[in-house]
Amino acid sequence: MTWELYFTTLKLIIILFLRLTMCLESAVISKGNDRLANVTQTISRLxxxxxxxxxxxxxxxxxxxxMDLTIASFDSISEVNMDYTITMYLNQYWKDERLAFSDEEEILTLSGDFAEKIWVPDTFFANDKNSFLHDVTERNKLVRLNGDGSITYGMRFTTTLACMMDLHYYPLDSQNCTVEIESYGYTVTDVVMYWKEWPVRGVEDAELPQFTIIGYETNDRIEQLATGSYQRLSLSFKLQRNIGYFVFQTYLPSILIVMLSWVSFWINHEATRATLALV
Incomplete structure (x- = not known):
């Protein structure tokens, strides 16, 4: 009887434990479904x-x-085309009280497609030649919505920007290449852009075979155009050319070829075959 009572009690405990576990799982799933429904309703309402x-x-x-930027890489610099190509992350921050949904510090991370349903700044690069947004495996966009209506809008792209270079002292030269950010249609009476507290990241990790990035600086100014006054943000990179790279890639091979050509002067003029072999 003692063993039968023991096994019966154990069986009841296991059954109760399983039922309790199922109830907890149902409660968690129900809570998750309720939150999902609430978020969906909130977005639809907004x-x-x-x-x-x-x-x-x-x-x-x-x-x-x-605004703030994170430099992913310096891809190339072309003296012939007077431009350079970089890959970067651009983040923009603003507040839209129409999208406020909570007094608490709650954050909703949404898909990049959400940006097509709300107002976003018409930001462009004033010295841009060609740009494209990365889309593998999905369009590289980020939208975060805070409860008070604050928005973080980020994207990753590669852009080729104009950079007017002074090559008088080549290859002992240094260059300043800039990123010029501006609103295309909104004047300063509508939109004012500014750099965040930490405006630029990733410059220290960027590498180039031909140049060394010795510094950068940010500034802003009012650009007077025919259609009005626009706020322009500028990021300037100070680039110092690596003389060692050009010594080994250009000058040293040229010097060796010239020195090799001198060998023909030390060969007896009657040694025709040897001279022809050098040629």
């Missing part, structure tokens, strides 16, 4: 009646848009 054509605080004070 976009209901949202006018993508109007900037935040339309008709009021200018909208402040923060």
């Amino acid at each position: 976009l209901d009646g949202y006018d993508i054509r109007l900037r935040p605080n339309f008709g009021g004070d200018p909208l402040y848009v923060g």
